[in-house]
Amino acid sequence: MRALSDDIYKQFSDFLEVQCGIVLGENKQYLVKSRLIPLMTQFSIEKLSDLIQQSMSYKNRELRTAVIDAMTTNETLWFRDKYPFELLAKKIYPEILEKKKSIKLWSAASSSGQEAYSIAMTSLEYQKQKAVLGMNVQIIGTDISNTMLEQCKNGTYDTLALSRGLADDRKRLFFNSVNDGSGKMQIKPEVKKLTSFRNFNLLDSYAGLGKFDIIFCRNVLIYFSSDVKSRILNQFAGALNPGGYLILGASESLTGLTDKFDMVRCNPGIVYKLKS
Template identity: 50%
Template sequence: MSIIGLSQTFLDSAHFTKFRDFLHDACGIYLAESKQYLVTTRISPLLSHHNFKDLGELVQELERNKYSPLRDIVIDAMTTNETFWFRDTYPFEMLKSHIFPELAGQKSSINIWSAACSSGQEPLSISMAVEEYQRLSPKKLVNVNITGTDLSPSMLKIAKAATYDQMSVMRGLSVERLNAFFDQLGEDSWRAKAQVSRRINYRTLNLQDSYGGLGSFDIIFCRNVLIYFNNELKLDILKRIHRNLNPGGVLFLGASEGLAGASEFFEMVHCNPGILYRAK
């Protein structure tokens, strides 16, 4: 069946509502009615591949077998994995100019969490910032541990391999950083050097689940993901992130994201440009 044919029977309102409820329960993402086109675009090829006649059949299968690999495939298809290197610039500059020098004099070990890290560009950017700081500063960092988490197994597979094509490395990565921190494997393939990737540990994590096993952190990046959740879930995530931050620890959110009612847990700090949040 063609995608055009699928789309004609695809958007039964009851089926869409059930699918929206599944996605919200599975990963916290809320789809507005206006996002029906997104479901059609991303799920129609999947229906054809797995021989489901419509969205309703897919939802029935997901409800019948909650631990099927199909669940991860569907979440993968609906998750926006838009990412690039050194996004917004200022968080990484703040690390090098203020946060690392402050922590270097206080701690023998620094723990950083990159939540919803997608295919690894953010944790690798953090690690490159560590390398750049170490080269220029007399106050060295003794030990930096970076934890990258995401709910998508396919994205984490890419992150762990730390290998990217030309289109990927062009998105925010300067030629200087590419030459300094990556090895070219072929005409269209670059892999992060061991000195950059070895301090990163990747784990599968749904932000709706417990963070208890992650440990405590001095710095947390949770950027450009809260915008996909409703206010209640945003607040819950921020409260739990606060419990994983050491006193005075730093939280970076996305440029269009705010505290969603969690201001009693964090102090806003203007960086000129940008904003960071310190745990109270």
């Protein structure tokens, strides 16, 4: 049975907010069903309500992890919105490189890795175009989903994923074909070596991550309550080096959430710079 009562939905919504900070809101039963019904066969559970109740207990950690994975997995694409990556090359990298050669970036909630690898490709293109010597880029991608992290680390993508925002010349430059007739391609080692990936919940302490020059957290805050957004943004401020940059999604804003950043209008786009 795939029915989902209002009571079970409310319990699950509260559970998801506590575990991940994600706010489902009202009348999103359709989203829960579409994400979790495939798990019923995998875990041999006949009722969706039973699957949800079991996932909220601590008895079946595998199911709990699979449910959180399913609910926190979001679609992504290469070079999303384009302007953040253009700003790296045109504004942010030159500014940082005037002071130091090492640049550390964080791709928060990196999903299946397209953002982190897009940053890596941008970095390699910049180094080649500007003939920059000694530039050291370190990109850390984090996500709450272990399934997504495995995809990130493997760096292999099918034809559908490769068609979303990735130009043919970049495919030739930065990918190798997987010779199994599937059309899949894998990120080249020189791109991979700029990146590392780890499991991380944005609700946890950021102390173990170190300091960053640039943080990407795009199209993620929209899923959180205002209080959680504010907490995350203030933690981002604490994780940035002086003068560091925060890059959000095109529809996201800091208004009323934190006073630790200055908004920098660019052409195109907006970024946020940590106040000195």
